[in-house]
Amino acid sequence: YLLFEIGEDNGYWNYNEVEGIYSELSVVTAKEWVIKLLIDEDLLASANEATAKTVLSRYRACYQERGVAYDDFDKSINWFHASNGWVNIKTLDFEPQTPDRLSRRKSAVVYDKDAVCPLYDKFLDQQMQLEVDQVRVIDQFSGLLLTPDITKQKMLVLIGKPGCGKSTLLDLWSDVLG
DSSP states (O other), rough: OEEEEEEEEEEEEEETTTEEEEEEOOOOHHHHHHHHHHHHHHGGGGGGHHHHHHHHHHHHHHHHGEEEOOGTOOOTTEEEEEETEEETTTTTEEEEOOTSSSSOOSSOOOOOOOOOOOHHHIIIIIOOOOOOOHHHHHHHHHHTTSSOOTTTOOOOOOOOTTTSSHHHHHHHHHHHOO
């Protein structure tokens, strides 16, 4: 699952099947991997930086479909990358991790379609003392934060007394989004 940056000789990404994300690699690391593979295959005479550079150049030429732009990552507008897979935010369909969905980051939160969070609900109702329509706005804004979509161009201002939970809400969102 090694991808490379189109037009740049220094950008590589490798898919981590455990994490479900692509990790960025430097060209130095990619060359080290090639040299290690050559050593493992008992090709010690070829295990040098010049050969590694040639191998990577040929890889880029032969597998052009593995070339991506940096901005190709994390563009799935209708999909949220939870720690255990992908959730379609419109249909709530769930899919397991896949290298086909280019992602460099994911949430620390596990998706469970049947989950409820009485602590969060209690926090909004009692700590922040929000009305039902205010909770609805917070929930809608929370949903917008789950996507990279900025076409809605919305802004939320939290106004309240010190200690009413404004910063706590932002911390919760930060924990969910990763």
